[in-house]
Structure formats: C-alpha cells, structure tokens
Amino acid sequence: MPTFDLSQTPLRELNQALHGLAAGANDTEFEVVNPRGSHAVAVGCDAPVAVSIRGSVGYYCAGMNSAATVTVHGSAGPGVAENMMSGTVVVEGDASQYAGATGRGGLLVIKGNAASRCGISMKGIDIVVHGNIGHMSAFMGQSGNLVVLGDAGEALGDSLYEAKLFVRGSVKSLGADCVEKEMREEHLTLLAGLLERAGVTGVEPSEFRRYGSARKLYSFDIDNADAY
C-alpha cells in the first residue's frame, strides 16, 4: 500500500498519484500520514480507490471526490467533500463549516459534529452526521438527503429547494420556506437505508422528523417579501 508522509512529501505528489491511476491498477489502497491540517488532501480523486488519512486535515479534503472512499481518521476543516460527485467520505472526528457543500452525489459520513452550513447548496449528496450540526445548514439545498442524529442549529434549510432533511434531535429554528413535513413510509425506508450505509446502529428511522421546502418562495410574489 503506497504511503504518503505529508511531513516529508509535497501534497502535489499525493494528488498526482491519485489522479494518474490507470484502470485496473494494482494499487487501490493509499495511506496518508502526518497530514497536520494540510489543505486539499486527496482532492479530485476519480477512481474507486481507498484513501486512509491518519490525522486531521484542513480545508477541502476529498473535494470533488468521484468513486473513491476517503476516510479521515481525525477531524476535517472547512469544505470536506465539497462538490463530491460519488464515492464515500468518512470523517471519524468533527467537521468544520460547509461540509459537503454543493455535493452532487456520494455519501458523506461525519461521526462527530458538523459546524455551520453543513450541506449548503447540496445538489444530490447524502450526508449523515452522527452528532449535531450548526446554523444555516442545508441553505439553498437543492437535492439529496441530510440526516442528523443530534440537534440542528438556527435557520435549518433556509431557502430550501428539494433536499430532504431528517433530524433526530431538536431544531433550534427553521429557515425561510423550510417546514416540517409528514414522515411517510417511503421516507422511513429511505432513512433506514441511509442509516445502514452510514454504519449507524441502534437508532430507528421513526425517531427522526422530516423537514423540507414549503415551496412558497419558488416564484416571486411581493406578498412574500417579508420572508426574504
């Protein structure tokens, strides 16, 4: 298994190695040690490889990930798995702001807490947070699912489009045009699948509440001006 020690090896060598993989290459598992908060670690992966990062990372780890499984054995700085297309990113610790921002696919699992704006402008990604999430999460979320086992901060789902939000704990407040919605059978099934994929055990889908768009701001209407 190729190992990159970021205290010795430039970041460029790591990312170049991950990008240059030929189809069917023998090396499918990579290890990164001493990340020491480095930014842009394992970004732009486009092959079904596994990358294990032993420590905490800075901004944009696993940004635009496609197909790869990236595991951070530590905490992640802002923008982890931003614009992810597919694959899986797991953060064993906490994640800073904008986790999974604009993500278009794949699964992001945060085993600790996520800070503000988790899932901002999400476009199809699935995000499962074992802990709590901060304010303005799923702002302008367009598609995908955000699952929170703990609590959500202020203005959850502000200006939401069609992303689905599931929160097990409390929600400090809902943002503009975000409302609680009925949890139907199809949502329970969807949620059960997400929990299983995220390795969550001992938690039932029925413990969650569902939130989504009221769709009242989808067309301009002067009588909605106070909502903006």
Add this chain to the structure above:
Amino acid sequence: MTYHNPPTPPRKSAIFDDVSLAEIRRAAATGIYDIRGGGTKKALPHFDDLLFLGASMSRYPLEGYRERCDTSVTLGTRFARKPLQLKIPVTIAGMSFGALSGPAKEALGRGATLSGTSTTTGDGGMTDEERGHSELLVYQYLPSRYGMNPKDLRRADAIEIVVGQGAKPGGGGMLLGQKISDRVAEMRTLPKGIDQRSACRHPDWTGPDDLEIKILELREITDWEKPIYIKIGGSRPYYDTALAVKAGADVVVVDGMQGGTAATQDVFIENVGLPTLACIRPAVEALQELGMHRKVQLVVSGGIRNGADVAKALALGADAVSIGTAALVALGDNDAKWEAEYNALGTTAGAYDDWHEGKDPAGITTQDPELAARLDPIAAGRRLANYLKVMTLEAQTIARACGHNHLHNLEPEDLVALTIEAAAMARVPLAGTGWIPGQTGL
C-alpha cells in the same frame, strides 16, 4: 386693445422625467421591482471621452498596411502549466446556457474559435455543444456551482472564479421560470419552471484568505494545468485586484458597470458599481505596486464596442478586454429586422432588454425552441468573427498611428481626456493641458 397674457409652455421636470414617472406608476401597479437584462443605460464617463494623440514630431508612426502590429496575448503565465495563447486581445465574456439558447452559445464558440480567442461558460454549467465548438473555453466557477463537476473542470482551458459582475457587484444570478426548461433544470438540479435565484456569495469560502486555499484545491484537482482567473465587479478595483493577486490569481478580470447581465433588478444595474473607465487605472496601480503588472494579466470588460475602446483599455494598462453585449449584437441581438415583433413586446429594436422573459425575437436570450431556431449558429458565428476582426484592425490602426508594433505597447501617454471626469478616472491629462485631476496641479 386687448392684452393677452403670454402663454407658459408645459414644462416637464428634469427630476421627475418620463422614465421616472413611468417607473413609479409601474411599481405602484405591480408591487415588484423592475427586472431586466443588459448593463447601465446611464450616460457615464467612458472611452468616448478619451482621444489618442497619434504620432507627431516626437513620435514615429508605423506604416498602416506594411509594418506589423502584433495583437497576441498570453493569459495565465503566473502559475498555470498551460497558459492560454490568444491571437487577439478580445475575449468573449461569460454568459450562461439558460440565459442564452444552445445555438447562441454554439455561435459564440464558433466566432471565438475563428478569431483565435476564448469564450466563457456561465452560471449553469458547460454544455457539450459549447465545448465542442470552442477551441479555448473558460469555465466559470460561480457561487451557485450549478453543473459544477471535475470532468468539466479538467476539459476546460481555464477556470474563472466569479466573485462579482459589473452589472451587479454584490448580487447573485437570476433566471426566471420562463427560461427554466427541462434541460436547464436538469443541468442546475432545480425544479422546472421555478424562479431561480443564484447565491451572491460562494458557499465554501468567504474572503481572500480562504479563496487562496480554494484556488489551491482547484489547482490540485486540475494538476496545476489551468490558468485561474478571478472576476470582480467594478467596485473597489485597487483593493480587489491586490487581494486577487494575493489569493493566487493568474488573471484578474475587472467588469465595469456598463457590463451586462442576463437579468437583475434595474435599480441594481443603474445604482451599484463603478464605470469601466474608473476601474482600470486603480487595478493597474495595484498590479504595478505588487510588481505583477503583465505577470498577472488584467482583462477589462464593460461597454467595449469597437477597436478604439480596445486600444484605450490596453493603453490604460489592460492586457485584454472581454465583450458580452457587443458579441450578442454581432450575433443578431436587437436587430431592426425584428422591429414588428419588438413593437409587439412593447419595445423597439435597440432597447429590448427583457431578456429574462425568454421571448427574444432574435432567438438569442431564450429557451423557446422555435425562437432559438431562428439563429443559425454558423452564420452568427461568422458575424461574430467578422466583428472581432474589425475590432482588431481598428485597434491596430490606432496603435500604428501612435507608433506601436504591439497593442500592448500602447501607453497612457498616448491618451488625453475630453472631460475633467474622464481625465480624473483614466488618469490622463485633460486635452490641451498637462492637468490630471487628483494627480497634478493646474
């Protein structure tokens, strides 16, 4: 003898003019602000307020048809492994598929390619048609991130991080429901037919410090190949340019308030931002102070119409210019041949700006298949290429007359201003004097 009082003719107010009165009545009737496309319609200090001095006893001109005047420019020499080599210093600005029809985007790509220059995507992602027809394509990285994906990043020739736009510095995009067709909705991951609001801020960085890290990420994803531009709306060009350089830009694009938009509030277009003329010298000053002029290239846009405008922008220190509105006109926008249809829409050729409604008779700012089919992308691309050729020849004519064998050798010293305002903004002397307001004494 009968005495008649002299009649007092009706006098309209200069303040409450017909346009202001009509807007008050429109607002009162509808309860919503006016939305339109294009840039400011105000008369602002502009390139028309500058003149070239030409050669004289102390300057030696070049022969117009025999001596070479180079027009090439390379963008992205600071960090990118593959800078863009352009044959002319005029590029096509970002305009989205969604705002424009598919054939219009194709025509822009065709025209730019025939001319050896680049075209640019917009808020809505990259289409295969425009990639296929554009030899050099700049991929915009916008706050909305609609359609953003690493595959398109890697097949782009450059990346333009859009911080702002001259028509609406501080504002986000807007695409109303009439133009959210099935394809546009799919590309943007949005429900069909909604009034779409693009964010005004990027979702995962907030200032120059984390933008620097964002640029690192984009460079790592694209293996440091692509030039990275930062586009700013004309607002605080000195500081914004300096911060863009600090953040790691290869190219800074400064868009003045004459620059157009697909749709935003009229009050925004007309009241926020700086005229293009006021943006160039502060941006150049910032680059010069940092020792980065010509190392980080400066592209200026907003109201560029002809080769004289190109030459003036370059003389003031820009490396290239970018055109949007003028390119659409070259394709056929606002053409008088559609006058009857413009009249039916309550407007006239040359004034049509309801681009957001998607009813463009010229078939350019629309997603209606029947209207879009009116534009032949091959012929329209040819018109754009012709226009770019004329602009280039015009700029060369002026440069030769000033004694320069490359457009980049044009200098502020070649220029004078016709008004005090233009002299102050462009930092060149008022014609017939040595006075640069704010710089030199009378």
